[in-house]
Amino acid sequence: MAKPFNTPAHPVKQPTGDASETDRDNNSLPLYKILDADCKASQIPRSLGADDVKRMYEGMILIRAFDERQTKLQRSGRIGFCLTAFGEEAVQVATTHALRDTDWVYPYYRQHGILLYRGVPLETMTNQLFGNAGDLAKGRQMPVHYTHKDTRYVSFSSVIGTHMAHAVGTAMASRYKKSAEITVTYIGDGGTSSNDFHSAMTLAGIYKPPLVIFIVNNHYAISQPVAKQCAAETLHSKGEGYGVPSIRVDGNDFLAVYQVSRDAYDRARAGEGPTLIELVTYRVGPHSSSDDPSRYRGNESDLWRNDALDPIARTRRFLTHAGLWNEAYEQSVWDQATSSINQAVTAAESSKHDPDWQSMFEDVYADMPPALTRQMTQLLAREEGIVRTDSGEFPL
Amino acid sequence: MAKPFNTPAHPVKQPTGDASETDRDNNSLPLYKILDADCKASQIPRSLGADDVKRMYEGMILIRAFDERQTKLQRSGRIGFCLTAFGEEAVQVATTHALRDTDWVYPYYRQHGILLYRGVPLETMTNQLFGNAGDLAKGRQMPVHYTHKDTRYVSFSSVIGTHMAHAVGTAMASRYKKSAEITVTYIGDGGTSSNDFHSAMTLAGIYKPPLVIFIVNNHYAISQPVAKQCAAETLHSKGEGYGVPSIRVDGNDFLAVYQVSRDAYDRARAGEGPTLIELVTYRVGPHSSSDDPSRYRGNESDLWRNDALDPIARTRRFLTHAGLWNEAYEQSVWDQATSSINQAVTAAESSKHDPDWQSMFEDVYADMPPALTRQMTQLLAREEGIVRTDSGEFPL
């Protein structure tokens, strides 16, 4: 059982977007926060105990450790590609903490932290990064394109935005089946310009399914800054044009993110319809291992690598104020994270080989059509014995 | 020269969407109007003289007469399809009156009134309805899918929404070429849910080209009422989420439509960027000749066939108050309209035949590729002499 803090509960806020005078960012745009500049909280979400906040902190560190490891694996050529969420850890952990295990998640590629936080075995994840025979997706997708049915983390494509419309349908199906499940989905600031942001918002407004939509505004879509992505002052302002209540939140304030998510989930579960939540954060790392941010933003990201903005540092300061943090704890959390990741990397890399050729032909349909079977049989029969070099050529 | 009214000019209004207390509809949503319940105007746009308002009135009647004639032609099987704008005449006439001849128009299928108002020869239009050899589009498109380069009325497809993104590009090109031209585009309430409403609004917000976007909210998309199309209280509220200033206007109040259009055009020409204007009107007729509205709205449309709501009747009452209307004038306007339409129908129907077979192969590319030439030659050579019956079969 979570030990409750001795602080008054934060009153449930209607996500109207009309934040109070103090809930404003430097440009005096609405921005809901709980942590103050010193990382103290005058009011803490009622449902959170000390264990909860520590769990969230540990979850953020696991993500960071995982991302550091991913980066190294990619740089040393052991995996072909990687994509990290440096600086966006609070988004993933706090939105997930407020979720039930049976709720559906429609992520895009920068939400692997949700899997980590939901306790998916690390080896499941590293198998995916290596695209080996142990990968749940049978080595078919690029690294970071996870699928995980057990945690209802739905397989996604690389195509930006499409999953949002799926989330609407899944939430409608839950309601149709009179299930208490809700659905959450995430979209980047860039993704708000995609076709299916529009379709999903339109449909969410009309059908009012149990759905919560998070815009992860990390200020960039690869090289495009959000100010050149959309001329609106805030992205949450898009909600009104669809009749969907919305709110803008400090995405690096784990308590604010938790509180607003929780409220929105409660509303969704109570049949009160969808909510659009803009989480303002910053993509501290490159877009992916293929990206060089110095080309388009110089060293701007250094500004965000500090204790006043980094979500992990802010949480640490909060914990320190609350007497829940010390060096030894920090060390053990990191040790635990890195050693479990190391194990998972070793396991994925050493004991698993490429998927079987044959697997390439499976899962196109429920049953393999005859012509495809013929293509497979021909390949397996004909090419047996041909040894390919690494570059795909063959010495005869 | 237009004879000016002796009334104070209506002050140019910033299209902020924040209408004054009196600018509200029955549901107390913002709705900009000039005509009062009695169809008097306390303030008349400065740039309008008596000739202007009479011209607009006559333009509306020409549209109505044309639509009545279209309907009859379709009912008697002389044209294959028709689509009318009953009750939406003010939208077309007043937005066009404020436009310059060199400005670009990206319409959808319900804006043929713009062509009529810009003085396109009626025979050009009836040729299109009949799809005959005199049709500018060589009989290739269904009725009402006009193209008219001379008036910069750009050919459109039947696909809803796509043209809006073109309008953005055309307006950007005008600015690039340092031309003073602006671009206007129209979209239905249903069309606001299409992909390219979203893309065009996003791009218009970012690039701020000289563009004015009209949402013609006629309450229906075929059978779908606007309340089931979008959950927002107003459609102009979509503007904010894209950073595009917007305003909601009584689309059956020709003076209000004129004034707001004029202001937006001035802003566009001055380099102050795009405006989104919701014109609230009502589709009094069926969606098209294929539609039976009684299936989905009973006789609701009868409510709109009255002098308090019909844009022509309201304009007539305004003219009457201003001493600009009498029965004889009315009769002559109608006579003139019907006789010119009759002539154009007769000309299109009697003197023009189907387009040549050969024309079917032209205009796919600037020059006909060899394979297509072969397809054409084969057809022309082989089928010469085969007489087809009306049903496409052939007696040998």
Place this chain on the structure above:
Amino acid sequence: MATKTLIQGINDALKTEMQRDDRVLTFGEDVGLNEGVFRATQDLQRMFGEDRSFSTPLTETGIIGMAIGMAINGLKPVPEIQFADFIYPAFDQIVSELAKLRYRSGGEFSAPVVIRTPYGGGIRGGLYHSQSPEAYFTHTPGLKVVIPSTPADAKGLLASAIRGEDPVIYMEPKKLYRSVKGDVPEGDYTVPIGPARTVQSGDDISLFCYGAMVEPCKQAAAIAAERDGIGVEIIDLRTLYPVDEASILDSVKKTGRAVIVYEAPKTCGYGSEIAALIAEQAVDSLEAPIIRVGGFDTPFPYALEKIYVPDAARVYLALKDSFNYS
């Protein structure tokens, strides 16, 4: 058995399957209260309520996307795209998502959505109410593509599609909606996806077709028999992917001649695949060029529609060319 039109066959399948399985839902633009612009969804909202048959906002991508999400969560959506010409706004959802979900998730997730859409010429619809986009979908692994040409097949194939586990693009030849009639079994009735249907046997030429092209093929074959004594074997493919290769190859091996008829632009049309299949698997049997009678490589015209769409005259000329070749 009752005599029904093709669209009644479709409506029958929808009713029967919705009655059988309450996971089956249908929706699309004007599908609910208005019962579809062609009335394919007649009575459904009245019988099954607004939760199971409803009209949507004007967003094809949203309609298909939403259907995928419903299917992932266990429902059996049968969305309608009002005209096949308007399927392109949803092309991304169909090609990137619907077709690839099962594969990319290693079989963890799948979306057995059946997309119904009227296609083809015959209603004087011009460029945007007449297209036949089947080849875009047969080139997209992960999709099944089905096109009926008789009322019974319309019912039986649609029922099979709805009961199946894979996404299906179910294309309805709108020209035939009310122009063909035929006996349709009552109640539970399926026709398997896959096998082609031999419309008539013949020894001289194999004539492959589907959808609205079956009628002119029948007329042309009748005239060829009557006037020239040519024995034409007509095969209605019905399922375009996965196609019934055996029926195609067996027929060509017997006749040595092949003509393929389709409405879409000839180049890279579905008929090109059938020709390529024959040229790969049965080239030795060929006694004449494989002739494709298709739409021309132009957009679909309005006034000249009758010249554009293959009709009995053009099919007949092709049959004679094939027959006389030596």
Place this chain on the structure above:
Amino acid sequence: MATKTLIQGINDALKTEMQRDDRVLTFGEDVGLNEGVFRATQDLQRMFGEDRSFSTPLTETGIIGMAIGMAINGLKPVPEIQFADFIYPAFDQIVSELAKLRYRSGGEFSAPVVIRTPYGGGIRGGLYHSQSPEAYFTHTPGLKVVIPSTPADAKGLLASAIRGEDPVIYMEPKKLYRSVKGDVPEGDYTVPIGPARTVQSGDDISLFCYGAMVEPCKQAAAIAAERDGIGVEIIDLRTLYPVDEASILDSVKKTGRAVIVYEAPKTCGYGSEIAALIAEQAVDSLEAPIIRVGGFDTPFPYALEKIYVPDAARVYLALKDSFNYS
């Protein structure tokens, strides 16, 4: 003449044409300041300013739609779609608008937009960074489809496309971006759209290919010559629509055997059209089945990419099959 990579050839064409004609503009996601994720637009913003080379919001449909509108108003836009896999959100704009504008307006309006997009395998991109969607476009009258395989062609064909009056889908084999090098003429240089390029002449088999498939075809032909004495005529089609039918048919009439290689899923792929063309126009010359070596009828895989994409081994086996057939 300078030795350049394929992507340098593309960049050269863009620079030369932008210098030549100030109506030429280029834009797309990350195209401006970031100079394209593959750097195809390197230096352009610096040289020509933000008005002529800029990054856009994340909306492919908007990028193409905006380009169409610019072209209607007299500009020559050359938008980039970051990966061909992401062209589908713009499919409606391309198929419904770009391809059909000239036709539907009776020639009143046209939109000579050149869409550049990297396609194909070779970068371990998995399902969504590897696709080869050319057949969707070759089946769409109104579009030209061009795919270069050498740096000089990359420059010359792109320049022709930009100077032309028709919309062009210009697909760039990203595998070759930096892996092939060749001489590229400086300055003004065009290669006409239409004619194929004979890579090498040969008497025994005609081998048709394009884009990234030209390299494995060359390797396979070399091995076949060396080991089996087979004379392979390799034809790089370069323009897929309108294709150089004469070169294809002349070659097959000479060799009697045809193999076609492409990366996209085999069924209804572009190779099916070439096979159908041969089976229609040159069937009597055929001494062997027409073999298509394509991708398999599955989505594009990640780990097994090398098995999926046709390589020299598979092409060689097909050449032997064709040669040994009798």
